[in-house]
Amino acid sequence: MSKNIYQRINEVISQNIYIKKGSAGQGTGVLYDETIEALRKHLTTAGIVIVPEKAGESRSRQNAKGNYVYECDFNIHYVNMDDPSDRFTSFIEAHAMDSGDKAPGKAITYATKISMLKVFQIETGLNDESREEEREKIARINRDQLKAIKKEVERTGVDPATVFNHYGARSLADLTVASYNDAMRQLEEKGDKSCET
Secondary structure, three states: OOOOOHHHHHHHHOOOOOOEEEOOOOOOOOOOHHHHHHHHHHHHHHHEEEEEOOOOOEEEOOOOOOOOEEEEEEEEEEEOOOOOOOOOOOOEEEEEEEEOOOOOHHHHHHHHHHHHHHHOOOOOOOHHHHHHHHHHOOOOHHHHHHHHHHHHHHOOOOOOOHHHOOOOOOOHHEHEEEEHHHHHHHHHHHHHHHHHH
């Protein structure tokens, strides 16, 4: 049985896509090209086609600096390629400023990019190091780490409950990677001191 559009979108979300922020235009962000590059193979595999469509009339206004701002609403359709009537639609309002005729194109590109980032829950960050630190704060320890900390707890004679309670966990197996690293360091220091006496 063919997957519906929500299952296909979920398939892409499960890839945990990350795009490092760079210099996008006048601020720090991600570019459309980076976003579609990160998504293309996953969209192809999942059988999703993205179709942007203008929704309503476009508007133009002058800002305080005298520049013209183009505004338009867009429907960004996520279409099941096996059943084009099966689709999910994201509504996005977009703005673009350009002195020439590029503003409509910029607006539709921006709307599509923002929709893709939100629909596929793509992570963006300034650097890879801070992302890894954030993951360590929530990632649970693996089996090998659990064995290692149990061994260290036995070696030092520390009550396991004092260790996991200290980090707000329910058990040693519930420790995060960040908690594990800190706990192992402290247990090793405690073990070294007891060997000195």
